Amino acid sequence: MSVPTSNRRTQALSLLERLEPSAPERVAQNLDEFHDDATEILLGFAFTDVVAREGISLHTREMLTIAMLAAMGTAPGQLEFHMRAALNTGVTREEIVEIVLQVAVYAGIPASMNAITAAKSAFTSV
Amino acid sequence: MSVPTSNRRTQALSLLERLEPSAPERVAQNLDEFHDDATEILLGFAFTDVVAREGISLHTREMLTIAMLAAMGTAPGQLEFHMRAALNTGVTREEIVEIVLQVAVYAGIPASMNAITAAKSAFTSV
Amino acid sequence: MSVPTSNRRTQALSLLERLEPSAPERVAQNLDEFHDDATEILLGFAFTDVVAREGISLHTREMLTIAMLAAMGTAPGQLEFHMRAALNTGVTREEIVEIVLQVAVYAGIPASMNAITAAKSAFTSV
Amino acid sequence: MSVPTSNRRTQALSLLERLEPSAPERVAQNLDEFHDDATEILLGFAFTDVVAREGISLHTREMLTIAMLAAMGTAPGQLEFHMRAALNTGVTREEIVEIVLQVAVYAGIPASMNAITAAKSAFTSV
Amino acid sequence: MSVPTSNRRTQALSLLERLEPSAPERVAQNLDEFHDDATEILLGFAFTDVVAREGISLHTREMLTIAMLAAMGTAPGQLEFHMRAALNTGVTREEIVEIVLQVAVYAGIPASMNAITAAKSAFTSV
Amino acid sequence: MSVPTSNRRTQALSLLERLEPSAPERVAQNLDEFHDDATEILLGFAFTDVVAREGISLHTREMLTIAMLAAMGTAPGQLEFHMRAALNTGVTREEIVEIVLQVAVYAGIPASMNAITAAKSAFTSV
Numbered sequence: 001m002s003v004p005t006s007n008r009r010t011q012a013l014s015l016l017e018r019l020e021p022s023a024p025e026r027v028a029q030n031l032d033e034f035h036d037d038a039t040e041i042l043l044g045f046a047f048t049d050v051v052a053r054e055g056i057s058l059h060t061r062e063m064l065t066i067a068m069l070a071a072m073g074t075a076p077g078q079l080e081f082h083m084r085a086a087l088n089t090g091v092t093r094e095e096i097v098e099i100v101l102q103v104a105v106y107a108g109i110p111a112s113m114n115a116i117t118a119a120k121s122a123f124t125s126v
Numbered sequence: 127m128s129v130p131t132s133n134r135r136t137q138a139l140s141l142l143e144r145l146e147p148s149a150p151e152r153v154a155q156n157l158d159e160f161h162d163d164a165t166e167i168l169l170g171f172a173f174t175d176v177v178a179r180e181g182i183s184l185h186t187r188e189m190l191t192i193a194m195l196a197a198m199g200t201a202p203g204q205l206e207f208h209m210r211a212a213l214n215t216g217v218t219r220e221e222i223v224e225i226v227l228q229v230a231v232y233a234g235i236p237a238s239m240n241a242i243t244a245a246k247s248a249f250t251s252v
Numbered sequence: 253m254s255v256p257t258s259n260r261r262t263q264a265l266s267l268l269e270r271l272e273p274s275a276p277e278r279v280a281q282n283l284d285e286f287h288d289d290a291t292e293i294l295l296g297f298a299f300t301d302v303v304a305r306e307g308i309s310l311h312t313r314e315m316l317t318i319a320m321l322a323a324m325g326t327a328p329g330q331l332e333f334h335m336r337a338a339l340n341t342g343v344t345r346e347e348i349v350e351i352v353l354q355v356a357v358y359a360g361i362p363a364s365m366n367a368i369t370a371a372k373s374a375f376t377s378v
Numbered sequence: 379m380s381v382p383t384s385n386r387r388t389q390a391l392s393l394l395e396r397l398e399p400s401a402p403e404r405v406a407q408n409l410d411e412f413h414d415d416a417t418e419i420l421l422g423f424a425f426t427d428v429v430a431r432e433g434i435s436l437h438t439r440e441m442l443t444i445a446m447l448a449a450m451g452t453a454p455g456q457l458e459f460h461m462r463a464a465l466n467t468g469v470t471r472e473e474i475v476e477i478v479l480q481v482a483v484y485a486g487i488p489a490s491m492n493a494i495t496a497a498k499s500a501f502t503s504v
Numbered sequence: 505m506s507v508p509t510s511n512r513r514t515q516a517l518s519l520l521e522r523l524e525p526s527a528p529e530r531v532a533q534n535l536d537e538f539h540d541d542a543t544e545i546l547l548g549f550a551f552t553d554v555v556a557r558e559g560i561s562l563h564t565r566e567m568l569t570i571a572m573l574a575a576m577g578t579a580p581g582q583l584e585f586h587m588r589a590a591l592n593t594g595v596t597r598e599e600i601v602e603i604v605l606q607v608a609v610y611a612g613i614p615a616s617m618n619a620i621t622a623a624k625s626a627f628t629s630v
Numbered sequence: 631m632s633v634p635t636s637n638r639r640t641q642a643l644s645l646l647e648r649l650e651p652s653a654p655e656r657v658a659q660n661l662d663e664f665h666d667d668a669t670e671i672l673l674g675f676a677f678t679d680v681v682a683r684e685g686i687s688l689h690t691r692e693m694l695t696i697a698m699l700a701a702m703g704t705a706p707g708q709l710e711f712h713m714r715a716a717l718n719t720g721v722t723r724e725e726i727v728e729i730v731l732q733v734a735v736y737a738g739i740p741a742s743m744n745a746i747t748a749a750k751s752a753f754t755s756v
Contacts, residue, residue, distance in 0.1 A: 035727045042743070046231045074741065234734075234736050236573065307472050324450060349664065358612050362708045606691060607698070
């Protein structure tokens with residue numbers, strides 16, 4: 001199931017590229033400046049070990065990710081990134097609207113309002 | 127778009143029945159004992175206004191709901207209910223496994239471990 | 253108890269106007285740009301279904317709202333809005349000070365410090 | 379403003395007694411078993427330094443406390459304690475119902491449902 | 505830096521054994537029943553990739569873990585487990601008392617009170 | 631154990647100075663503008679009552695603080711302040727890296743990414 005060490009970083013950045021073509025260079029540089037192991041540990045877990053798995057489509061995984069990030073409300077920059085990533089992986093604007101309304105049910109109106117801000121920004125930029 | 131007052135409660139309980147056939151009687155009684163308006167206000171918003179909307183299937187909505195509840199980690203009873211509801215609306219065990227692993231990425235290992243407990247309980251009971 | 257569809261949006265914006273006279277136009281435009289139903293669903297639930305209810309004064313409701321938003325800490329923009337709304341509905345600065353100190357007890361010093369920032373900004377602008 | 383060391387514990391337990399007559403003995407014993415300083419540091423801050431302050435009535439403070447605890451959702455036992463304390467300090471059942479509905483607006487339906495459970499338990503026991 | 509696939513699970517369970525000698529069998533069985541990959545993905549990330557790293561002692565890492573779990577407040581069972589693990593890795597009761605008091609500063613009195621319950625339970629069982 | 635009223639503020643600001651030499655003037659002015667009692671109540675509890683206690687070194691306390699603030703994710707400004715304070719009290723960059731990676735385990739990758747942003751900013755400014 002898992003991936004030989006030497007490929008974990010490469011595969012993680014490859015998955016990240018599907019989320020946003022310009023992201024791998026920017027994100028890897030940011031993490032490499034912090035510590036040599038950060039990209040492999042953090043993105044290797046996130047993308048190589050988990051998000052790249054079969055069983056749910058990447059399209060559905062991005063729907064889940066924006067729902068979770070919006071409900072938690074503690075990572076607004078990453079919520080906006082994943083709003084763009086959702087659009088890039090084929091989630092429609094209508095689906096994002098529905099997710100954002102559903103966030104209001106489970107996490108409250110302010111969480112939903114913050115997600116609307118992130119979604120509108122992504123709608124403009126993608 | 128929205129629903130005449132007299133039907134909001136009925137439609138909410140009808141949606142809830144699709145999540146778990148035995149739930150409407152139990153949940154409505156619980157809320158009615160608290161206040162006459164609670165079922166319509168809370169379930170009317172959750173189910174009639176939002177979850178019953180088109181644009182995302184109920185199957186996908188339950189996937190989003192368990193992801194959000196697991197990531198927030200503050201409603202373990204409702205997480206277990208929606209694990210069962212997910213199974214009842216056609217989410218597969220494999221999909222639930224993938225959601226639970228993805229929760230670890232965005233909300234941490236303890237949130238994922240709690241979701242595993244809820245999922246295993248639902249797998250046994252449904 | 254609840255309100256015919258055609259009036260839910262109007263009543264929600266009317267309540268919002270009591271919180272801040274300039275808010276209805278700005279907030280409704282923001283939500284309308286996102287989706288035609290967003291204002292009615294989100295503000296209809298928040299303001300028409302719940303906040304407009306009798307049983308607690310609007311003054312007390314705003315005290316509760318700033319306490320909750322400060323304790324959760326995930327919607328700083330809305331916390332600042334409701335600090336202004338609290339002042340606009342008759343909550344005194346002394347009461348806001350007491351609420352903010354009480355936030356420290358139940359949600360910790362950083363939550364209280366963030367609420368102080370929001371309160372000071374509202375004190376200047378209202 | 380603050381209180382000489384020798385009185386901080388006494389005053390904290392005196393305030394706690396107003397919340398629930400049987401609480402001081404139980405809570406102080408629990409904390410004393412943990413560490414000799416715990417009662418004074420934790421309850422001294424909470425009750426002597428903050429909750430005993432003038433500027434908001436104890437009745438209103440308990441309304442704020444149950445709203446915050448319900449919105450955060452991480453201390454169900456203490457939420458139920460403060461539901462009872464709210465009743466003991468003169469908050470009416472109708473006011474608690476309104477607070478619990480307002481929690482749904484700002485923190486979501488699951489938080490409100492958990493608060494209903496706590497409220498119903500308090501309604502039975504007080 | 506990272507570990508060949510075939511060893512990740514073994515190394516994770518070996519680290520877990522240092523936290524509590526009886527834990528590997530119980531935890532691995534729990535995760536294996538959920539999905540064949542769960543132990544390696546979740547514990548491999550947690551323990552092999554991160555907690556086993558040098559740079560901070562295991563003793564200090566357990567202090568950090570109980571502080572985080574207590575501050576988040578969403579995994580009471582795991583907080584109690586890590587209270588025991590902290591004692592097992594050489595954290596003293598006095599240090600745990602200090603951590604729990606510091607939790608009150610950053611996350612509020614209820615989070616600290618919940619941590620006291622977990623600590624007292626661990627003090628009894630270890 | 632605790633401190634006479636007249637000294638609580640002085641001792642709190644003295645501790646704060648050890649975290650960042652320029653902080654006492656800035657923080658006390660900010661709090662004094664809000665309310666005359668805020669510095670003593672909030673910083674007196676945080677620093678005089680708790681953080682100044684023996685039993686854990688200030689160095690270790692700052693490690694705990696950045697772990698908690700990063701895991702909670704609701705006070706990014708204070709997380710960055712305590713990243714600088716950690717460096718000022720002798721926490722090494724390597725230790726901060728390890729804490730930030732451990733945050734990913736217990737609170738998820740987005741919390742860790744936000745902590746990386748705060749850490750990198752502190753690394754530049756201290």
